[in-house]
Amino acid sequence: MTTTSTTTSTSTTAPRTAPGPKGAPLVGSLGPWRRNTAEFLLGLQRDYGEMVRMRLGPMTVHQVTDPEAVRRVLVENNANYVRGPLYEQFGVVMGKGLLTSDGDFWRGHRRAVQPVFLKNAVTDIVPNIVAATEEMLDEWEAKAARDEPVDLMTEMLRLTLVTLSRSLFAYDIKPASAVLKRIVDDVVEVMFRRGTPSEMLPSWLPTARKRKIDHIHRVFDKVVADVRENHARTGEGPLIALMEQAEDPATGEPWTDRQLRDELLTIYLAGHETTAVSLCWTLLSIANHPHVQDELDEEINGVLGGATPDADRAAELTYTRMVVDESLRMYPPIWIFPRAAVGPDTLGGYGIEAGSSILLSPLASHHNPRHWDNPVAFDPYRFTPQAVRERPRMAYLPFGAGPRQCVGNNMALLELRIIVAMINQRFRLNLVPGDLLQYGSPVISLRPLRDVMVRLRPRERRTGGASASRVGAPAAESACPYRPGDR
C-alpha cells in the first residue's frame, strides 16, 4: 500500500486548472450529465482531453482518463483517494461492505474473502458454471423448437445469479431468481432516483422509498438466513465458510450478523449483474460480426470438439478470451466509478483540491483515440499479448486497478469464457429484426437500450477446420449504431 503524498511535482508554481465546460450558474453541467451521461463523458474527452474539470451542482469533479493520472489515483497515491459521497448511494442498500468501506475495515474484509477469488481457487467453480449453463441450454432447446425468442438479459441475469450462489454459498437460488430480478430493479431505483421532496422528510417517516428499502432488506435477510442455515447443516459453500470464520482484526470478534448480511448482499449484487451485462454484450457482438463468429467456431471446435469445458481446456480458449476482453472494452459494465480526494494532489500537471471528486471512466478510457485506433470498431485483435504489452496498462480498466481492483475479476473472466463457448457450441443467435444494439441510459451498469429478444438457431456441428480462417481479418465497423460525435 502506498502512502498519501500531496504532489507529483517539486515545482513551486501553482498547478494549472484542468480545462472543461463552463456549465450553467449554480448547477454547472448537471443538465447534459442527466440528459445522457455516457454521451456527455465521451464528449468531454473528445473536446477537452484526458483531464477534464467540471462542476456538477456544488461538486467539483475531474474526469481522468490519462493513463498515468489513472495510475496515480488507483495505485501510486491510492490512499489519498477514498470512496467519497458518490459511493454513499450504494450504502443505502448494501450497508457497510467491501464496495462501500475504506481503511482498516475494508482491508480486513478484503483479506477475509480474497482466498476463494484467487486465480487457482476459482477453477473449483467450473463444474457449477457448466451445470447451470447446461440447464439453461436445455431450456433454450425447447424454446428454439417452438421458434420462441428469449429475453437475453433476463436469461443471463438468472444464469449468473444461480452460478454465483451455488459456487460461493452452495445455495440454490433458482426458485427465487424471478423475485430477485425485480428486487435488483428496485435496488437500482432506490439508490439512484433521488431528489424528490419526500426524501427530505425525517428517515423514520414511512415514505415509498423507505418502504422499498425495507422490502429489499427483508428479502435479502431471508436469503442470508437460508444461506447460513444451509451452511450450518451441510458445511458447504466456500465463501460463506470464510465469512462465518472471519474475525474483526481490531477486536478479534467474529463478524456481526449485520456485517455478514452487508457483505453477502454486496457479493450477490456486485457479482451477478455485471457479469450478466457483459455476457449480453459479448453475445450480441458475436452475433453481429460474422467473421468473429467464424473464428470463435474454429477455436471452440478445435479445443473442445463437442466436450464440455474443464478448467484446463477453458484456459486454451485464447481467442474467446480476446473476444470477451474486446467486449469489456466496448461495453464496460461498470462504465464509471468515483473517488474523493482526501488531500490536494497534482494529476497530469493539473491541480486537484482536497474534497473534490474524481471520476474514473472505463467507457471514456476505452474510447480514447490516443490508445485505441478506431475505437468504435469491434476488434478482438486489440488483445493479442503483444498489443496488450504495447499499450499503457491503465488505458484498459474494466475491473478497476490497484488494491481496490474487482475482487471477482478472475471468476467473471472464467464464467464469461466458459458460458460463451458453451452457448456457441449449441446455438447461434439471430438478432430479432428491429432491435438496436445501443447503450441504454446507464445507471449502475451499462445495459443495452431495451430488452434484447433473440431467436436461437441450434448449431450444425462442424467437425473441425470447416470455417475459413480470418486470422488478422480487418476489424468490421461495429453494428452498434452509437458513434461518439454522431449525436
Ligand code: HEM
Ligand atoms: C464482468 C464482471 C464484472 C465487472 C465488469 C466488475 C467491475 C468492477 C469494478 C470496475 C470494480 C472497482 C470499483 C472501484 O474501484 O471503485 C469492482 C469492484 C468489486 N467487484 Fe466487481 N466486477 C465484475 C464481477 C464481479 C464479481 C463476479 C464479483 C463477486 C462475485 C464482484 C465483486 C466486486 C466487489 C466485492 C468489489 C469491491 C472490491 C473492493 O473494493 O475491494 N465483481 N468490480
